[in-house]
Amino acid sequence: MLNFLGKRAIASGISLVGLVLLVFFLSRLTGDPTGLYLPLDASEESRMQFREIHGLNDPLIVQFFSYMGDLIRFDFGDSIRRSEPAIDVVLRAFAWTLQLGTLTMMLVVSCAIVVGSLAAFHVGGIFDRIATFFSLIGASAPDFWVAIVAIVIFSVTLGWVPTSGTGSVAHWILPIAVLFIRPFGLIVQIVRGSMITALSSAYVKTARAKGIKNRAIIFVHALRNAMLPVITVVGDQAAALLNGAVVVETIFGFPGVGKLMIDSILQRDFTVVMAAIMVTATAIFVMNLLIDILYSILDPRIRY
Amino acid sequence: MGDRLLEVRNLSVDFHTSQGTVHAVRDVSWHLDRGETLAILGESGSGKSVSASAILNLIDMPPGEITSGEILFENRNLFEMTAEDRRQLNGHRIAMIFQDPLSHLNPVYSVGFQIAETMTAHGVSRAQTRARTIELLKRVGIPDAETKVDAYPHQFSGGQRQRIMIAMALALKPDILIADEPTTALDVTVQAQILALLEELQQETGMGLLLITHDLGVVAEVADRVVVMNSGQIVETGTARDVYHNPTHPYTKKLIAAIPGNGAMATPLDTGIKPILEISGLTKHYAAFVALDQVSLTVLPGESVAIVGESGSGKSTLAKTVLRLEEATSGAALFEGRDLVTMSPKELFHTRRDIQMVFQDPTQSLNPRMTIFDIIAEAFVIHPEILAKPHWKARVSQLLEQVGLKPEHMYRYPHQFSGGQRQRIAIARALALEPKLIVCDEAVSALDVSIQAQVLALLTGLQNELGLSYLFIAHDLPLVRDFAHRVIVMKSGKIVEQGPVQQIFEAPREAYTRNLIAASLSPDPEIQASRRMARHDLQEAAS
Known part of the structure; x- marks a missing residue:
């Protein structure tokens, strides 16, 4: 290892x-x-x-x-616009993106696993149909449009949450909600498909013959086997978020690395752009490594 | 007897599929008493597993539907019980083991967890399970149980996995154990051990054993009574001895007649003729692992040479190396005097025409998206010198007739044929190239007994007609006995013994061969009883 x-x-x-x-x-x-x-x-x-x-x-x-x-020496040079080390600027923004991405992905994964698994348990049932319908819509919804509509409805019309910026818990709700939709739709589909395969497998038949309760059959026996393809897609989606959810961060004025990159390009703050590329690239490398480790934890047949 | 555990009455189960409704079992009735072994015997598609699935509530509904009947367990009708009550019976009072223990064990959990789970699911506290799990593993003969309890299914051999399945099923000392083809995927020697273990455990616990099998040898070895099924119906019931010696139904008679191992053995060919294939010192290493170790053998024109051995003996590697699907590490394989091992790709291309292969699983070896015509005529596309295009259709018709299929079916796809028919198609494909040698790698192992007999008769007929030679790889000794001129016994990559079929079966020289023959099952309950004694003596002698 x-x-x-x-x-x-x-x-x-x-x-x-x-x-x-x-x-x-x-x-x-x-x-x-x-x-x-x-x-x-x-x-x-x-x-x-x-x-x-x-x-x-x-x-x-x-x-x-x-x-x-x-x-x-970790010296990317100074930011030309901010007269402080570029790496400091990037790391500050990256911390925001990391929090946003982690929170979103945690929500996405836990919700998608539950919804996808339940949909797979009764294929063609009413819950399955509803889940499939909405996950398809979610997977294909353009996030810039969803973001703007969400601002119009929840911030402007209803006034429940702020339109943009940071400062309170309420500021996080809309960005997370908008970022949630697409990966959620996609991962529900993957979980569902992968769970259908796992639930029709021979070892699930054994579990039934052993008298294992349905809940344990789904969430103990089938799920762990079904997670392997899911993890690949989760990693892919998480990488996209770590790169900075450029559109969503810009629309909600969220001070993450995506917005920083767009701003720095517009302002020709080249040292910052370079630093941001290196930081996100490193983050994605670390995340891929974590996924490989997770694979070997979930499946004892995988040994490096 | 008289202590009735389970009774199935007039059970009918349908499956509603897009192709229409299949009556999987119709009006089936049987019963199982305490301490008794009942075998349900049938070929694939006979519905033999359906009633067992119904007992454990394993039939998916839909598409399945129980249209009539009842199953009484201790006089309670299972179909009138709640799902939760039935769950509590499963694994606790009625347990089941399956054919392929690798796919039936969850790959991502330790075997200890999976055995303990049977207990925790029925209310045993987790703290008590570990000691009992280790005890169970020891009981079923897993060495080093204290550490192996934390190992995963893939770290065990096939026989050990089936032992683990048995440990899992017996964790709560069930009243009934259902075994669905428990030894079909195992080597003969391992099969004998598993059946002996089941018998011992039955005597210990007094459970009723329901054995589902296609193998009359297994029935002869362990069953008290047997229920014979065909096309979803019971055609015959009786004691194992009665059914074998005095079958009343034509289907049972046919089944017993089809069992290999009773025919006349072939006389060896004149060794004066020049061999078509001459293998000497053939060796194949996979890194440090020696798969083939200095193997030497010959095949004469028109001869059937069988290679038998347990899994891992190197018999398939031998076939692949001869066909150059794998490269040999050293040695030579002379085909009509030219060495296949060192042949140039161009020479090899032409020689391949003369050596064809028939694989074990025709479902996988036939391209599902090609018609039968395309599959067979592909030979002429690759080797255009054989036949000009205008004659292809006539030749394919002729080949299909030769293997006993209807020429008008040539534009159908493989999935429209049964398993036996598919293997005939695979043989027709091999014949299209007019080969001199056909390598059959477990070519009939996946087929039902009656189909096996037909395919073997076909191969023998073709040999007489065309003078073909066969290199016939098999693990099933009775099959080989009826078919081969000569037998080669392999173990761990080496040839243990070789000789004419009669000598191998009637006067084997090596202890390994004797063990192998003693472990194979005869359909005759009397012969089986005496073999069991012989096996017992061998074990005594060994220890």
Whole structure:
């Protein structure tokens, strides 16, 4: 297991270096980085100065290694707009996104497992039909539209929750609710399908013959087997949330990494963009590792 | 007797499918007394498992429907009880074990958990279960039970898994144990051990044992009484001896006549002729594991050579290596003097025409999306030199007739045929290439006894007609006895013994062969009783 984790860490390290290479050289390909870092109306003099300070006159390869050296020390440079280290700005925003993503996914997974499992228990029953109908709608609802409609109804018309921003528990409700819908719809479908297979399996027949109660058959025998394909999809959806739920964060003015990235791109705060890419990439790597570990915990046949 | 545990009266069960209603069992009645072993004997589709499923409430309704009858357990009608009352009977008073213990054990929970669960589900507190679970595992013969209790199903062998299933079923000392084909997936020697264990446990607890099987040998080994089923109806009931010696119903007669192991044995061919296949020192390693170890054998033209052995003996690896589906580590396999092991891909392509394979499961080896015509004519697509396109249809018709199928069915798909018919299609596909040698890997093992006999007769007929050679891989000794000229016994990748069929069956030299023959089941209850004695003596001698 430790061996496996080590191998995965090395492989991910290599991918991260690849990502740095890609981002670094792509940004240089677009031309003079002063154009990216400085405002459009900056004088030639300030551009010269900028190049001198940041070593932009050095050969590209030298620049790359000094950039890598900085990265290893966790130094992404300062944010140009905020005059503080870019990594601090990103980590602050990432903490928000992480909370939002974790809360949402926890809700999604627990609700989807219950709803999907119950739907699978009586295939074609009334509960199954309702669950299938709404999960299909949920899985295909565009979140920007749902977000705006939700604001109009719950914030503007009814005035139950604030339209945007942070500060109270009420501020979290709409973003979580909107982010919840799509992964929930998708995962209910996966849980249902996977549970139907598990419930028709031979070991469930054995459990029936043993006189195990229905609840234990569903949630002990079938569910753990059915979780394996579900975890893959959950990981995929969680990765999308960690990347920053760009649309939802922007609409609700939520100070997460998605909104930060959009703002930084618009403001040409290039150091922040770079730092945000590296942080989210690392987070996704860690999450994939957690999923692999979870796999081996759920299924004793999987050993790394 | 007289202590009646269970009585099924006039039970009829229908299954409503999209193709119409299937009457799975019709007006079936039987009973089981305490301490008795009743066997329900039938081929696939006979409905033999349906009444057992009805007892444990395992029939899904819909599509199933119990249209008439009742099942009395201690004089209470199960169908009038609540679902909760019936759940409490399951596993506690009536327990069941199944054919394939790997798929019937939950892969993600330890065996200890699964055995203990039978007890906790019926009110035993968790604290008491562990000691009892270990005791049960010891009782069914799992070595090192204290540590194995925390192991998972995939960490056990097939026989051990069935022992675990038995431990699970017996946790609460049920009054009735239902065993649905409990030994079908197991090797003969393991089968004998499991049946002996069931018998011992029955004597210990006095439970009634209901055995569902297709195998008359199993019936002869353990059953007191037997119920013979065909197409959802009971055709005959009686003691195991009566039914075997004096069958009254034509179906039972047919079934008993079809049992292999009673025919005349083939005389060996003249060894003066040049062999078609000559294997010498063939070895195959999978990393550190030696699957084949210095195997040498020959096959003569027109000869059937059987390779028998238990699972893991290397018999399938041998077939795959000869066909170059696996690469040999060393050794040679000369086919008509040319070495298959070192042959270039081009040479191999042409030689493949001469060596064909028939696999165990025709459901998996026939492409479900191709018609029978396409499946058979594909041979001519790959080897166009055999036949020009205008003649394909006539040739496919001819091949289908040769294997006993109707030519007008050539545009049907595999799922429209029965298991036996599908295996005939697989044979026709092999014949299309006009091969000289056919490798049959457990080619009839998955078929019912009466179908087995037909397919074997077909293979023998084709051999006489076309001079084919067979390399016939099987685990079923009686089958081999009737079919093969020569028998090769394998164990752990090595040849233990080889010789003419008569010598192997009547005067085996090696103890392993003797064990294998003693473990195989005869349908004759008397012979079976004497074999049981012989097995017992062998065990005594061993210990």
